[in-house]
Amino acid sequence: MLQQSIALIFIAIFIWRLFTQRKKQTINNNEFIFWLAFWLIGALAIIFIRLLDKLLITAGFSGSGINFLLYLAVITLFYLIFKLRLKISKLEKSLTDLVRELALK
Amino acid sequence: MKIACVIPAYNEDRYLNTVIAKVKAFVDFIIVVDDGSDKRASELAQKAGAFVLRHIINRGQGAALQTGSDYALQLGADIIVHFDADDQFAAAEIPDIIAPIIKGEADIVFGSRFLGKESNLPWIKKYLIWPLGRLINRFFGVHTSDPQSGFRAYTKEVAESFRIENDRMAHCSEILIKLGRGRWRFKEVPITVTYHEYGQKFSGGIRILKDLFIQKINQ
Numbered sequence: 001m002l003q004q005s006i007a008l009i010f011i012a013i014f015i016w017r018l019f020t021q022r023k024k025q026t027i028n029n030n031e032f033i034f035w036l037a038f039w040l041i042g043a044l045a046i047i048f049i050r051l052l053d054k055l056l057i058t059a060g061f062s063g064s065g066i067n068f069l070l071y072l073a074v075i076t077l078f079y080l081i082f083k084l085r086l087k088i089s090k091l092e093k094s095l096t097d098l099v100r101e102l103a104l105k
Numbered sequence: 106m107k108i109a110c111v112i113p114a115y116n117e118d119r120y121l122n123t124v125i126a127k128v129k130a131f132v133d134f135i136i137v138v139d140d141g142s143d144k145r146a147s148e149l150a151q152k153a154g155a156f157v158l159r160h161i162i163n164r165g166q167g168a169a170l171q172t173g174s175d176y177a178l179q180l181g182a183d184i185i186v187h188f189d190a191d192d193q194f195a196a197a198e199i200p201d202i203i204a205p206i207i208k209g210e211a212d213i214v215f216g217s218r219f220l221g222k223e224s225n226l227p228w229i230k231k232y233l234i235w236p237l238g239r240l241i242n243r244f245f246g247v248h249t250s251d252p253q254s255g256f257r258a259y260t261k262e263v264a265e266s267f268r269i270e271n272d273r274m275a276h277c278s279e280i281l282i283k284l285g286r287g288r289w290r291f292k293e294v295p296i297t298v299t300y301h302e303y304g305q306k307f308s309g310g311i312r313i314l315k316d317l318f319i320q321k322i323n324q
Binding site: 093103 | 138158159160161162164165168171172175176179270272
């Protein structure tokens with residue numbers, strides 16, 4: 001119960017930060033919706049962790065609900081890093097185009 | 106036929122003047138792309154009689170070569186030669202590199218360190234790094250004897266047909282991959298390389314591999 005409460009407090013902080021970022025317009029609508037959904041799903045999974053345990057047993061998983069969430073988090077993180085790398089490489093390309101354009105002027 | 110030589114330079118003050126002086130006799134114009142070095146490199150190259158373009162920040166050899174090649178086209182070049190600023194290539198071999206193009210036998214010519222001429226290649230590069238590099242390049246469809254050679258020449262038609270997208274060192278393999286798939290005739294000629302410094306390390310090879318994979322994913 002204590003662990004669940006701590007996790008929920010952290011999620012509440014992240015959601016609050018998300019709303020303040022939106023107020024300052026440092027995050028666009030799509031990003032805001034994605035992260036809000038991400039944290040809300042996370043919060044629901046923590047609140048109903050026992051139900052998740054049962055669901056996983058029914059589905060034939062050997063690990064507990066919290067383990068499953070951890071695996072899911074790692075996979076999500078890897079995916080986000082991958083997306084970030086692609087985005088950085090696109091930004092690098094734009095930067096090069098700009099530098100080249102200036103050099104040729 | 107107008108021949109342009111593109112020399113990308115990043116903090117290469119030491120050999121730049123010598124290279125320009127040596128190359129001058131074999132080409133119609135020299136384009137030095139100062140890839141974000143301190144101002145001295147640009148001044149030196151300008152005084153030595155080269156056209157100087159300046160990248161305000163360092164973007165890598167591939168990006169500098171593309172800038173230089175674009176400028177060569179603007180100047181009306183028929184053949185574009187890529188040459189290094191560290192005095193490792195022999196300027197006297199520029200006629201050998203462009204000869205197959207002038208004779209109409211090839212559209213692009215690559216210099217190769219592995220076709221007979223003696224070069225002072227470091228042992229570890231010759232017997233470990235380059236064979237490994239060649240093996241990896243085969244995976245990407247490159248079948249030349251020296252996939253990482255920076256000494257090459259191509260026609261303006263070739264230059265107009267493609268863009269170097271890898272800003273850093275992966276551009277050598279990229280050029281080979283793209284031109285290998287195209288309709289262009291290519292040839293390799295033996296060149297001599299004099300190493301003043303060790304040059305690209307094993308970690309550089311890993312970075313090239315990473316860049317090629319990212320480019321493949323981004324396509």
